[in-house]
Every structure is written in C-alpha cells, then in structure tokens.
Amino acid sequence: MLRGNGAPSRTRSRAGSVEEIKARRRQQEWALRKARREKQLVSKRLLRELQEDAEEMEIREPSVTQEEVSQLYQRIQRGSEGRLAALRSLCQLLHLKEVQKMFVGLENSMHVLIGLFTSNLASVQLEAALCLLHLSHADDPSISLMCLPATPYLLTYLSGQSVKFTEQCLVILGNVAAENEAVRNQLLLQGVVQALENCLQSPHGAVVEAAAYSLFQLLQAKEAGEKIVPAVLQTSLTPRLIHLLDPESEVGMPAAVEAAWCLHYIMSSGVSSDKVLISQGLVHQAGILLIALGRAIDSGTVADGVELLIYPVVRCLGNLMASREAPLHRSQLDTHGVLQALSSITSKFLHSQPSLSRECLWLLNNLTAGDERFCSAFLSLGLVAALFELIPFSDGINTLVLMLLGNIAEMGSEHCEKLQQQKEIFSALCTVLRTSEVEAVRLTLEVLNLILSHCEQACEEFVNQSGIPALEAIQYHSNKEIRVRANFLMDRYFTDKKMY
Numbered sequence: 001m002l003r004g005n006g007a008p009s010r011t012r013s014r015a016g017s018v019e020e021i022k023a024r025r026r027q028q029e030w031a032l033r034k035a036r037r038e039k040q041l042v043s044k045r046l047l048r049e050l051q052e053d054a055e056e057m058e059i060r061e062p063s064v065t066q067e068e069v070s071q072l073y074q075r076i077q078r079g080s081e082g083r084l085a086a087l088r089s090l091c092q093l094l095h096l097k098e099v100q101k102m103f104v105g106l107e108n109s110m111h112v113l114i115g116l117f118t119s120n121l122a123s124v125q126l127e128a129a130l131c132l133l134h135l136s137h138a139d140d141p142s143i144s145l146m147c148l149p150a151t152p153y154l155l156t157y158l159s160g161q162s163v164k165f166t167e168q169c170l171v172i173l174g175n176v177a178a179e180n181e182a183v184r185n186q187l188l189l190q191g192v193v194q195a196l197e198n199c200l201q202s203p204h205g206a207v208v209e210a211a212a213y214s215l216f217q218l219l220q221a222k223e224a225g226e227k228i229v230p231a232v233l234q235t236s237l238t239p240r241l242i243h244l245l246d247p248e249s250e251v252g253m254p255a256a257v258e259a260a261w262c263l264h265y266i267m268s269s270g271v272s273s274d275k276v277l278i279s280q281g282l283v284h285q286a287g288i289l290l291i292a293l294g295r296a297i298d299s300g301t302v303a304d305g306v307e308l309l310i311y312p313v314v315r316c317l318g319n320l321m322a323s324r325e326a327p328l329h330r331s332q333l334d335t336h337g338v339l340q341a342l343s344s345i346t347s348k349f350l351h352s353q354p355s356l357s358r359e360c361l362w363l364l365n366n367l368t369a370g371d372e373r374f375c376s377a378f379l380s381l382g383l384v385a386a387l388f389e390l391i392p393f394s395d396g397i398n399t400l401v402l403m404l405l406g407n408i409a410e411m412g413s414e415h416c417e418k419l420q421q422q423k424e425i426f427s428a429l430c431t432v433l434r435t436s437e438v439e440a441v442r443l444t445l446e447v448l449n450l451i452l453s454h455c456e457q458a459c460e461e462f463v464n465q466s467g468i469p470a471l472e473a474i475q476y477h478s479n480k481e482i483r484v485r486a487n488f489l490m491d492r493y494f495t496d497k498k499m500y
Contacts, residue, residue: 044137044144044175045213047168064093069102077112087116087127094134100143104135110146118153122162129168136175147176148183151190158195163204170199170210174217184221184228192218193231200240205251208244212258219262225269232266233273238280245285245313247292253309256289260312267319274323286317287333294341297348307353310345314359321366330367335377338367343383346390354395361390361400368407375408379418384408388428398432402443409450416454425451426465433470438479445485452493459493468494 072093075086093099103109116128136147154169173192177184192214199211215237218228232238244251244259263282266273293310296302320326342360349356368374378384390401405425408415419425432444451458462468471494474486 044178046137064099066102069099073106084123091127091130094131100138104143104146114150117150133168133172136172141179144176145180155190155195158199163207167206167210170214174214177217197235197237205255208251209255209258212262216258216262219265225271229266229269229271242280242282242285245289247289257309260309263316264312267316274325278325278329283320283329284332286313287338289313290341291337294344297344307356311356314363318363318366335374339377339381343386358396365403372411375411375415384422388424391428398440399443402447405447409447413454416451420451420455420458420461426462426467430467430470433474441482
C-alpha cells in the first residue's frame with residue numbers, strides 16, 4: 001500500500017505472484033554477490049523494508065503521469081501542511097524508473113530535495129533521505145549522480161543520533177560511490193574513510209552493516225589499490241573488519257558478510273596487505289569462524305544465506321595460504337577443525353552452490369600443498385573417502401580433488417600407503433581416465449605415478465581394480481602428453497613385471 005495521500009491510485013495488472021518476485025530478487029542478490037568476486041557488475045542496494053515495498057510496487061505497477069509527479073513536486077515546493085504527505089507519496093513512487101526520470105527532469109527538483117534533506121524537521125529530513133536513497137539506487141548512472149551535491153551533508157549526518165537515518169545516509173553514500181571515480185575522489189577529500197571508521201565502531205548492527213557496505217563500494221573501485229586501500233590500511237578499519245568475523249558478534253551475520261567482502265577486496269587490490277592482515281589476526285579469526293559455521297552445518301542449525309559469508313571468508317583464507325607469508329602462520333589454524341569444517345561445507349553446498357564447494361577445495365589445496373601436518377590430518381580424519389564422491393563432478397571440482405590427492409601423495413611412502421588402502425581410490429581414478437577432460441586425466445596419471453612409485457603393493461591392487469584396460473585405452477589418446485604419460489606408467493610399473 002502507498003504511504004500518505006496524494007499518490008496516484010491507478011494500477012495495471014501484472015503477471016506473477018509475490019513469491020515469484022521474491023524468488024527473482026533472491027536470484028538477483030546472488031548475481032550481485034557473484035559480481036562482487038568477479039568484478040563484472042555494480043551492486044547497489046535499498047534498505048530491506050524498502051525492498052519489500054519495491055516488490056509490491058512491481059506487482060501493482062501503478063500508472064503515473066508527468067502531470068501527477070509535477071503536482072506532487074509543487075506541493076513539496078510550497079511548504080504547505082501537505083508537504084510531508086507529498087514527500088511520502090513521491091518516495092513511494094520513486095521505486096519506478098519512469099518516475100525517477102520524471103522527477104529529476106523537473107526544474108530545480110534535486111536542489112529542492114537536498115534542501116529538504118537539510119531541514120530542521122526530522123520527519124521531513126527522513127523522507128527526503130528516503131527519496132535520495134531511491135534516486136541513488138537508480139539503474140541510470142546519470143540519475144544516481146545527481147545525488148552528488150548531498151555528499152557533504154551525508155557525511156556530516158553520520159555522527160547523528162538516529163540509527164535509521166545514519167543507516168540511510170551510509171547506503172546512499174555507498175550507492176553514489178559505486179559508479180563514478182569523480183564521486184569517490186570527492187568523498188576521499190571529504191574524509192569518507194575516517195567517517196566510515198567511526199561508523200564501524202557503532203553498537204548497532206544496521207549501522208555497521210551499512211558502513212561496511214559503503215566501504216566495500218569504495219574498495220571494489222578500479223583505483224582502489226592506488227588511492228583507497230592505502231588510506232584504509234592507515235586506520236583502524238582492518239582490525240575492526242576482522243573483529244566482525246567473530247561468530248558470536250552482537251552486530252550479526254549481515255555485518256560480518258559485508259566485512260568479509262571488504263577484506264577480500266583489500267587483499268585483491270594489488271597492495272601488499274597480507275603481512276598486515278595476518279599480524280592483525282585474520283588467519284586466526286577466519287579459522288574460528290569457519291569452524292563455527294562447519295559445526296552449525298553439521299548440527300543442522302545453519303542460518304539462511306550463510307553461503308554469502310562463507311564465500312569471502314574462504315577466499316580470504318585461501319589467498320593468505322597462497323601467499324609467501326603462509327608457512328609461518330598456518331599454525332594459527334586449528335588443523336582438524338578447519339579441515340572438518342571445509343569438508344562439511346563442500347558436501348553441504350555441492351549441488352546448490354557448486355562454486356562454493358569449488359572455493360573450499362581450492363583452500364584445501366592451498367592448506368595441504370607441501371604441508372605434511374595438514375596432509376596427515378586429512379588422512380587421519382577419514383576425509384579422503386568423501387573426495388571420491390566428488391570425482392564425477394566437472395567445472396573444476398574434479399581437478400581440484402585430484403590436485404588435493406596429489407598433494408597428499410607427494411608427502412611420500414607413508415601417505416601413499418594410506419591412500420592405496422582406500423578401497424575406492426583406484427576405481428575412482430579409472431573413472432576419470434575414461435573421461436574426455438584432458439586436465440583431469442593428466443592429474444590422474446600424476447596421482448597414479450606418485451602412489452605406484454611409493455607403494456609397491458599398489459600395482460597389484462590397481463590391476464585387481466581393472467586399471468590396466470583404462471590405462472591401455474588412453475595410450476591412444478588424442479593428446480600427446482596423455483599418451484606419453486600413459487606409456488610411461490605401463491612401461492615402468494606393469495610391462496616389465498608381467499602383471500597382467
């Protein structure tokens with residue numbers, strides 16, 4: 001229902017239920033989160049309650065004319081008793097793209113709106129902020145940029161007492177920063193980093209989440225490595241972001257999600273931040289959070305949308321473990337707890353979010369590469385058997401599994417002996433040999449070579465599992481490297497020994 005009086009009441013029917021629109025919104029949210037990691041799209045947002053209004057507006061799709069928008073604007077300009085009601089009606093209609101264009105096309109409309117945003121009347125100021133929020137969220141960048149004159153006021157009001165108003169100002173800042181380098185440069189000169197630093201200390205989860213969202217919009221910019229990340233690292237922002245990864249944090253999971261994305265983009269900026277973030281406790285805190293999330297998954301108490309938090313945390317930890325600093329700091333992780341958590345997460349999201357499972361396997365590879373402690377723990381926890389269930393999956397999952405098995409096999413005879421004792425291993429590897437994926441076949445041959453070279457009895461077991469026909473078949477593979485590797489294994493381990 002439209003708030004206030006004076007809004008047009010005509011509507012057009014529209015196909016689709018509320019559930020369908022909400023499902024589409026959820027898909028859009030996932031796409032935007034995906035865009036964050038792939039740097040393909042700009043992701044802007046509304047407040048959650050306004051998103052619900054937008055969904056209702058999509059269903060009703062009111063028919064609004066230029067004359068009706070002009071009438072609302074005239075009532076707002078006059079400053080009569082109906083100004084607040086007119087503002088409320090305008091705010092509700094600014095969900096619609098055509099109304100956004102109609103309003104900003106009116107003479108001095110943004111000047112008037114920003115003037116009301118600085119009003120002494122809190123109710124008027126709040127409604128004007130909501131109107132700015134809708135305009136900052138516009139798909140058309142030229143519309144959202146019209147909010148630029150409001151940025152000094154937005155930053156000033158961040159120190160106010162109203163939680164809701166502060167949250168609105170932060171989201172507007174994040175939206176207008178998303179699309180234009182000139183806006184970001186102006187915000188930097190106006191002290192946006194220091195303002196966000198203060199907001200992240202708030203005890204209110206909504207304010208912290210919105211502040212981290214605004215910071216994220218700055219950090220994903222193409223010039224972030226040059227201008228923004230260095231400024232951020234000179235403040236107390238990163239220790240605060242790391243603290244927000246606490247599973248017991250009072251400000252809640254949404255704030256932790258935004259903080260994790262900020263940390264991810266700081267690490268992806270090209271600025272040498274690994275050493276700083278490790279010294280501030282990111283490895284330890286990310287490990288604790290992953291273990292808590294893994295336990296929640298195992299107990300069936302995991303919250304909806306938790307994958308949005310897991311992804312950036314896994315990516316941060318994976319990047320840290322791939323850095324030159326990693327060997328000195330892996331001891332900060334609870335080896336068994338992290339491995340069990342990653343295994344649980346991989347299984348939980350394998351079908352619904354395979355990209356998340358792939359990220360977990362990537363982190364497992366970085367943890368086990370050249371690290372005897374993690375490889376031994378992986379075996380002792382009995383996690384290898386679960387890997388064989390992932391072999392049939394493509395899109396990089398099977399190759400990561402094979403790389404992980406290779407990491408373990410590279411540890412030597414004892415580890416290879418334990419691998420070959422897994423009943424399913426050779427049948428699983430032979431299944432890969434029969435596929436058309438060249439990289440998967442190549443990795444399988446590498447794993448086989450390691451196991452067979454370190455464990456003599458593995459040759460007999462491989463024969464018993466009908467491995468020879470699979471190996472013989474790829475001696476005629478179209479890829480030369482595969483043929484050479486297959487012939488090498490046959491000559492080295494089987495032809496001379498007359499085992500088949």
